[in-house]
Amino acid sequence: MKKIAIIGGTGGQGTGLALRWARVGHEIFIGSREESKACSCADNLKAICIDVACTLLEIEKSDIQSIKERVPEAKISGFDNLEAAKKADIIVISVPYSHLIPTIASIKEALTEGKIIVSVVVPLSTAVGGKATTLMYPWEGSAAEVIQSLVPENVQVIGAFQNISAERLSDLENSVSSDVIVCGGSKDSRKNIMELAKDIPGIRAIDGGPLQNARLIEPITALIIGMNIRYKVKEGMGIRFTYLPE
Numbered sequence: 554m555k556k557i558a559i560i561g562g563t564g565g566q567g568t569g570l571a572l573r574w575a576r577v578g579h580e581i582f583i584g585s586r587e588e589s590k591a592c593s594c595a596d597n598l599k600a601i602c603i604d605v606a607c608t609l610l611e612i613e614k615s616d617i618q619s620i621k622e623r624v625p626e627a628k629i630s631g632f633d634n635l636e637a638a639k640k641a642d643i644i645v646i647s648v649p650y651s652h653l654i655p656t657i658a659s660i661k662e663a664l665t666e667g668k669i670i671v672s673v674v675v676p677l678s679t680a681v682g683g684k685a686t687t688l689m690y691p692w693e694g695s696a697a698e699v700i701q702s703l704v705p706e707n708v709q710v711i712g713a714f715q716n717i718s719a720e721r722l723s724d725l726e727n728s729v730s731s732d733v734i735v736c737g738g739s740k741d742s743r744k745n746i747m748e749l750a751k752d753i754p755g756i757r758a759i760d761g762g763p764l765q766n767a768r769l770i771e772p773i774t775a776l777i778i779g780m781n782i783r784y785k786v787k788e789g790m791g792i793r794f795t796y797l798p799e
């Protein structure tokens with residue numbers, strides 16, 4: 554089981570990922586700028602995991618004894634962003650693009666050799682008061698490459714989960730029917746994150762090659778947001794590639 558920090562883990566995308574991974578037994582450290590906010594978020598997420606397990610196992614929520622015996626406690630705890638990053642091997646960055654640079658600076662002390670950073674960040678134009686259906690184009694090429702430019706060389710940076718909606722992730726009663734393109738890092742670290750993607754029911758992980766390809770993957774989210782509006786898909790559309798060899 555993996556130790557995963559989610560920086561900005563109190564937001565929509567972070568809580569969705571935390572719930573999905575905690576349910577399969579990974580240890581989750583919710584990070585926030587405020588430790589108390591992270592702790593109360595972690596408590597809420599644990600309660601959601603218990604609720605969903607009770608429904609699936611047909612246990613009354615008042616039956617504390619059965620819950621204790623049959624529902625494994627989700628391993629979710631809350632910390633400030635730096636402490637969360639220190640505790641984990643995999644650090645997911647899940648903050649709005651406009652706050653990316655100061656957020657990476659705030660956890661720099663925790664970015665030591667062997668750690669893997671996963672960027673779910675999409676540089677939407679909302680960062681500069683624009684629309685969520687258009688993108689900003691960072692000088693480095695993509696949000697994931699902005700992160701790479703800020704961290705030590707021995708830290709692996711991966712881009713993934715940028716095209717999955719928070720609503721779909723949080724809907725634990727349903728699987729997430731989508732492909733997740735995983736790019737960047739070494740082959741091994743990419744494989745590691747592809748395994749993590751496959752832990753979410755319904756998700757198929759696809760090797761997206763080098764981190765540069767985040768330039769092509771991040772904009773898909775702006776496209777999806779526009780299509781969600783046109784087709785009135787409140788929970789968000791997903792993407793699927795066809796004819797991929799097994």
Ligand SMILES: NC(=O)c1ccc[n+]([C@@H]2O[C@H](COP(=O)([O-])OP(=O)(O)OC[C@H]3O[C@@H](n4cnc5c(N)ncnc54)[C@H](OP(=O)(O)O)[C@@H]3O)[C@@H](O)[C@H]2O)c1
Nearest residue numbers: 561563564565566585586647648649652674675715718719
């Ligand atoms: N939502 C989606 O459906 C979705 C889908 C795909 C990709 N994404 C990407 O995932 C990332 C997170 O999305 P989200 O919807 O979860 O965002 P969000 O809810 O707006 O924000 C996530 C967290 O970022 C932290 N934050 C807010 N303002 C900050 C600031 N000034 N400085 C540092 N941290 C700040 C907050 O945590 P604390 O206040 O606890 O510190 C907040 O809970 C974004 O880059 C987004 O593009 C989102």
